[in-house]
Amino acid sequence: MKPVVIVGDVVLDRDLDGQAERLSPDAPVPVVDAVEEHTRPGGAGLAALLAADDGPDVVLVTPLGADRVSRTLRDLLAPRVRVVALPLSESPAEKTRVRAGGHPLVRIDRTAPGAVGEPGREVEAVLADAGAVLVSDYGRGTAAQPRMRELLADAARRVPLVWDPHPRGADPVPRARLICPNLTEALAWCDRRDDDLDAVTRSAEEILRRYRADGVVVTMGERGALLSHGSGAPQIFPAERVTGRDTCGAGDRFAATAARLLARGALPSEAVEAAVAAAAAFVERGAASALSQTPAPRPVRDPVAAVREAGGTVVATGGCFDVLHAGHVATLRAARALGDCLVVCLNSDASVRRAKGPDRPVNPAADRAAVLNALECVDAVEVFEEDTPEEILRRLRPDVWVKGGDYTVDRLPEASVVASWGGRTVVLPYLPGRSTTRILAHRS
The missing domain is CATH 3.40.50.620 (HUPs)
Incomplete structure (x- = not known):
């Protein structure tokens, strides 16, 4: 089977989980005791791991260097994902969440901007052999690199390309099979404040025209997703009600599922319907934090x-x-x-x-x-x-x-x-x- 290729910015995610039963004597803040640290790839790295849940043929194209964070990410990804690195002048981003009893208290980001180097022949070969491409843009420069944009635009003419955008990221290349912003991103993209279905529909149609995409799907959390192809009424895909509160990584689960199914020949509507169900099930299981607390599941074989x-x-x-x-x-x-x-x-x-x-x-x-x-x-x-x-x-x-x-x-x-x-x-x-x-x- 031809691989699903994930292109984007990898992040090192860390959860510090403990219990908070008292306040600090020197400030009115909780003291978190019995802390356990859980580390996992985030950003495009999480999307790649989730794609690997559905099959072993996954390649991640992402900026990595020779620093400690890059080495840690390589070690975390290597058992399940083939990594093709782009040159990076600085360390990848780090994101640390401190949680007590499962509730987030604070998040600490280290996001020193680094220059992303030009893709080489290995990246060109990987994209030429892709069955589908998922751009997991986390706004750190991978999707904005000029030569990478040329390669992605070429890929979009040949195979299904899914673009998962970021507020600080690059514009999608033309002819994407699906652009999948969340509700906040879609409305902000089009400078709208109302979040009723009419506003979401008009936002999706505007994004579709602006970037000449085949389809735009707006993910709306517990309200499901709205898919527009620009003509006729949009399709609404309701989501199952879930009890999970942590939604970290749900968008990556959605995009990875859609890309995998499009690679297998599914229609966009079929891919979106399955992706909504997969994202809901992911949140119900504990979302991204559950991945770092249990052994990595064995990939489903093709x-x-x-x-x-x-x-x-x-x-x-x-x-x-x-x-x-x-x-x-x-x-x-x-x-x-x-x-x-x-x-x-x-x-x-x-x-x-x-x-x-x-x-x-x-x-x-x-x-x-x-x-x-x-x-x-x-x-x-x-x-x-x-x-x-x-x-x-x-x-x-x-x-x-x-x-x-x-x-x-x-x-x-x-x-x-x-x-x-x-x-x-x-x-x-x-x-x-x-x-x-x-x-x-x-x-x-």
Whole structure:
């Protein structure tokens, strides 16, 4: 699976947790006793860890140096996230919360501004290979670096890009799939004070036009989220009522979930609905503070890794799947029956146009992937840009490659690729009389 790439500013978060049962004799302030220290990555680092909860393929691009704070952050992130560092002239920011009985008393910030260096070839390669990009902007310069902005603008033209903004951060690059400010940020961005749905809707539409985004989703805490695409009525996604009081990191949980699902081909509405539910569950569990008090949860494996770990059989198939019909479904079900998981290698829109002509595809890749993902027999969908699937097959290395249609194995160029690691190729016939071309011809 192609990685989810998080780009942004990492922070070292520290919670000092204790009990306050008396006041200090020298000032009317509480004395916090029995203090325990809990440390974790914050900012873009927290977003990366949360993305890693949903799958192991996460890369964090962030400024780090050779100082104590940078070394601590590397050690905290290394078990679960691949870190690609940008040059940093100063130490990353530190944020310390002092809490008594779970209630915050004071926060101490160390935010010495440092110059962020230019991204090198490793960053360029990581972004070129991304399945989706999440910009977790915490206002410390990563998203404002000129060369980084060029790379992010290029990524937004190729893959889903989610921009999680900051009041002191950079403007989003054009063509973001989603910009996801919280309620306060959205209203301040548009110089509005009312927080009724009409004001939120107008703010979302203004942000969408200003930055030429595909969609803007405003997160509204316990009121859920509002998604606008600029035309028609906005969609409202209510949130489950929760008892948790600490919301630290809820926005990161929301953005990480949305980016992960968009990478898998989900529609923005599907990604937002799931992200609202994930953020509510995150707050209910204790939010970010709970992450530093318990061992890090084991990342959820992607289907291919899970099947391989269990010694099972990975099956892959491929095609355009432009207008899904009964022949497709029969082949997919038969393919899934040959193993323990089925990955569909899906031609990108450009790949379909080269193969089928300028009027195809009828449905864009995101929609085709969403329909395939909804089938019980499909475990994962991978979009590829090339004319043939050899490159993606080399990365997936399935045990069985299934092709539907009137082929023979010796006529399939990818058969030799699959055989190179001991895999086998199987041809399954389509149901007679079913084809996308015939369906479209009858409609015309």
